[in-house]
Amino acid sequence: MIPAMLFLELFKNDREIGKASYIWQRKFTGNRRFALSSRFDGGCDSRTAFGCSYEEGRRIFELQKEQVKLVLHLSRICFIPGWRYFPTEANRKLRSIVKEIQSLLRGIISQREQAMERGEIIRSDLLGILMESSFREVQQHGNKNAGLSIQDVIEECKLFYFAGSETTSTLLVWTMVLLSKHQAWQARAREEVLQVLGKKQPTFDGLQQLKIVTMIFQEVLRLYPPAPLTVRAPTKTVKLGSMIIPVGVQLTLLIGLLHHDPNLWGNDVKEFKPERFSEGISSAIKTQYSFIPFSSGPRVCLGQNFAMFEAKMALAMILQHFSFELSSSYLHAPFPIITLQPQYGVPLILRKL
């Protein structure tokens, strides 16, 4: 797990990293209109997890975003077997993206390898932990093939970049939408933030004390899960209730549908009611798996604690300095493209407090 404290430290000390929030703080001295795009700050996660520069992180996020768009586009037109090998514009673009991501990550990893060979202190970030474990296994077994290969480390990094991008920013965006629609909850959240943190920079301990803010995030995660579905494929034939599921079948679990089931949540299932979570998640749910915004089981989200801290910190800083409401041009259109995006963005009006 990534130490969230490290992220707080980076955020506090490095202006470059906290760009999104600093912009919010500095730029809006009066009433202003702006469109909150659904990205928090791709570079922050990568800097914390991999110690690379903010720009390198942003570039990888941007490339992956483009890659997703192209894959979705191609999945709609690729009916001909072998089509993906044709040198079409989209296929060539996809290949060049894959190559660039690979070379950026290889560069970050090579720098770290060289630092380790020079005997420099290993940073305790995700990349450091991955590489140290691999290094140790190679040393223990005296065999270069024992630990994770560089390609394995690259694949792990890609997964982290992909899983961590867009999700937290999406959570923050929907939270701002709902707190704009429910001003009383916005006021309650601000009151709590000011009581616990004052106008000071958030601390790790302070963020942990935010109960109302946590309830609000849980209700947003229920109504607008940033990762709205998950896919599983059996490795052997399994019996699921009365169904036999053979190998080769893909099962899609719609997390959003589960979170909107009145049998599990009651007739007020569609309403924004953070008080559902006032006694914690276990009291809010009827059955074990009715609330799974971070999935569950062996492949549960590895970044869930990190994401919650990241989102709490951003929201706390916004609430400390601004009140906000939706612009009249806002169109409500949740749109699942891997993450649950607001299709037409979220134009917000922020007022400096």
Ligand code: HEM
């Ligand atoms: C609100 C924010 C987030 C939500 C709602 C979320 C949700 C999820 C979900 C539903 C899965 C399971 C996907 C599946 O099983 O198909 C997952 C996996 C994962 N998430 Fe997150 N995620 C969030 C933020 C993050 C962040 C910030 C990171 C990393 C910094 C991260 C890292 C991962 C990783 C590495 C996995 C794959 C775990 C595995 O397969 O073993 N997530 N996430």
